[in-house]
Amino acid sequence: MSVIAEENVRGIGGSVFKEISADNDEDNQPTEIESLCMNCYQNGMTRILLTKIPFFKEVIISSFTCPNCSWSNTEIQSAGRIQDQGIAYTLKVKSKQDMNREVVKADSATTRIPELDFEIPPYTQKGSLSTIEGLIDRAVAGLEQDQQLRNATAPEVAVKIDEFIDKLKKLKEGVFTLVIDDPSGNSFVENPFAPQKDEALSVSHYKRTPQQDAQLGIKAEDEEEKPSNDIDCMRNEVLTFNTNCPECNAPASTNMKLVQIPHFKEVIIMATNCDDCGHRTNEVKSGGATEELGTKITLHLTDVSDMSRDLLKSETCSILIPELEFELGMAAVGGKFTTLEGLLKDIKDLVNAAGRMYRGIELQWRVVYIMAGEMDVHVVLDDPAGNSYLQNVYAPDPDPEMTTEKYTRTFEQNEDLGLNDMKTEGYQE
Numbered sequence: 001m002s003v004i005a006e007e008n009v010r011g012i013g014g015s016v017f018k019e020i021s022a023d024n025d026e027d028n029q030p031t032e033i034e035s036l037c038m039n040c041y042q043n044g045m046t047r048i049l050l051t052k053i054p055f056f057k058e059v060i061i062s063s064f065t066c067p068n069c070s071w072s073n074t075e076i077q078s079a080g081r082i083q084d085q086g087i088a089y090t091l092k093v094k095s096k097q098d099m100n101r102e103v104v105k106a107d108s109a110t111t112r113i114p115e116l117d118f119e120i121p122p123y124t125q126k127g128s129l130s131t132i133e134g135l136i137d138r139a140v141a142g143l144e145q146d147q148q149l150r151n152a153t154a155p156e157v158a159v160k161i162d163e164f165i166d167k168l169k170k171l172k173e174g175v176f177t178l179v180i181d182d183p184s185g186n187s188f189v190e191n192p193f194a195p196q197k198d199e200a201l202s203v204s205h206y207k208r209t210p211q212q213d214a215q216l217g218i219k220a221e222d223e224e225e226k227p228s229n230d231i232d233c234m235r236n237e238v239l240t241f242n243t244n245c246p247e248c249n250a251p252a253s254t255n256m257k258l259v260q261i262p263h264f265k266e267v268i269i270m271a272t273n274c275d276d277c278g279h280r281t282n283e284v285k286s287g288g289a290t291e292e293l294g295t296k297i298t299l300h301l302t303d304v305s306d307m308s309r310d311l312l313k314s315e316t317c318s319i320l321i322p323e324l325e326f327e328l329g330m331a332a333v334g335g336k337f338t339t340l341e342g343l344l345k346d347i348k349d350l351v352n353a354a355g356r357m358y359r360g361i362e363l364q365w366r367v368v369y370i371m372a373g374e375m376d377v378h379v380v381l382d383d384p385a386g387n388s389y390l391q392n393v394y395a396p397d398p399d400p401e402m403t404t405e406k407y408t409r410t411f412e413q414n415e416d417l418g419l420n421d422m423k424t425e426g427y428q429e
Helices: 002-012 132-144 147-153 155-173 210-215 230-236 304-308 340-358 360-371 411-416
Strands: 031-036 043-052 058-065 072-078 086-093 102-105 110-113 118-120 128-131 176-182 201-206 239-244 251-260 266-273 280-286 294-300 310-313 318-321 326-328 336-339 378-383 402-407
Touching: 072 128, 102 132, 102 176, 128 132, 132 155, 147 155, 280 336, 304 340, 310 340, 310 378, 326 340, 336 340, 340 360
Parallel strands: none
Antiparallel strands: 031 043, 043 058, 058 072, 086 176, 086 201, 102 128, 110 118, 110 176, 239 251, 251 266, 266 280, 294 378, 294 402, 310 336, 318 326, 318 378
16 A cells, blocks of 8 residues: 555655644545455555654555454555665663654664664564654563463563563663664654754664665675676686687687786786697786886795795796806796796706706706705796786785895886887877
């Protein structure tokens, strides 16, 4: 009935809602509709009143009474829409005057009294227009409803409920806190000093959670947020596209994923797997632009546990081990996201393939000693593009064995990166 009333109100206009008043106003009388009693299934009477609560909004109050079985029911609903934000009222009740404050409690609201650890969950009661004293009386009536049955079946539980009912009744003479939290934003606690501020009443608005939206029927709880653009899509899933194997040229597939590295930035990981020849490749590319400054990271290896540090080597990064007089240029190995141990294994395999060009066998054994933690060396990652990374195991605190230096690139380094001929200003002219 309230839905029909709301639609009619929209067609008639806001003037149909009169401010709530104790005066006998003939223009503000409830509408009476004969309707079925859900208790005895005989006809009763429903009264609907469209009214406006001062400093709040329009509401629809409905009341049903049955002359046959004496069953009655009252309900209140907002005549407007669900608000953009939820609302929470916190009132410090200190006097009898506070107990007489008007309260609109929507069925989606949660009522709490922290001092008693008492809570009325949402959707366990119909919406109501009452006072704070009326809320307490309604809670007491709800607890007393089945006490006769409890006394017969579970007397211990009945005794505890009687004790709690006494505590609720004593609230009328004491000081307590009342909290009404309504995600729909359609509940209300009267401010008798309006439009001035009420020092005993605090009101806060908040953004609803997806679960609260689902309970209000605004959005399905399991409905996922749709990616707003292609970058969001890459963050949420692995993209696959067709390519050819670099070894046998057979059709293959490449998987690509955008990954956020903690305390660094986003990178793109690409992996290709050929089912024909079994060839596999993986490559890492920076997900961002070339940095304004180059980065030089120096790590002093002091323990074998350093081998497990995560490492991102971009395709523009050079690797240096000064104690071995070893340098691996940026073109020798592509971009990789691995560990320090994984990088040293790649260096060992590369030296093995190159033979005696890099003092072959001796250099391989030294790399093995480094991986075992038996050599005191430094590993340097020098990336003029600033897109390489070595894990700081002490993050967010500084790493005592690692230094990171930012530097201005030389003309030759900018030339290698193709930046000298890149026009970034006025290119549309």
